Amino acid sequence: MFSPSGTPEAEFCVGDDIPALVTDVHGGIWTAYGDEGIYGGHPESGAGLAGWDTQGRTSWAPKGRLPDHPLEGCTAATENEQVWLVWYSGSSRGGTFLTRITPSTGDVTSYPSPVPDPDGFAVRGSRAVLTRRNHNKRSVELTHAELHGTTWEVTSRRRLRVPGRVVLHCGQGRDGSLWLRAGNTWLRIEA
16 A cells, blocks of 8 residues: 555555456455466455455455356456456356446446457446457457447457557556557557
8 A cells, every 4th residue: 555645554465366456446456366366275366356445355256246257367447436357267158258346336247258358448338448469469459349238249340550569468447548558658549
């Protein structure tokens, strides 16, 4: 924990193997864990997804509210009061999911992702942008989607050339903007 001036004030552990971490508008921390965290015996990581308050206490856990058990976190985003955690499951009924959490009410809704294993995601209302990096290349697959009822439908897809290589788990969304790190440059992509 840091003060407004940037001075360290406190510390706490939120688990192991965290490919996605975002903060919400109230300073809460939201995490999606990797398989080593989930199955490695670390008590904070075992549920696959978690929310933490500013004091380091668990503020949210899935507790059976997901369509399957997470195997790996992909990316995360926030929009106004909502948090989105993107993850996938390795079971036969699984796939990649976009899970929207409203911390103030505890409401949780999961949607199948229109893109398998995205590493960047941002949402604005019923529109989203998702990216998948092209390993060791200077490009990403850029997908725009729109929510229709309970399904995210792809509205456009293209390959986007970027100024540097995109590393895994390099994109985070905040209020409709995807911040994507490509080499030494940050790109802003709108949903």
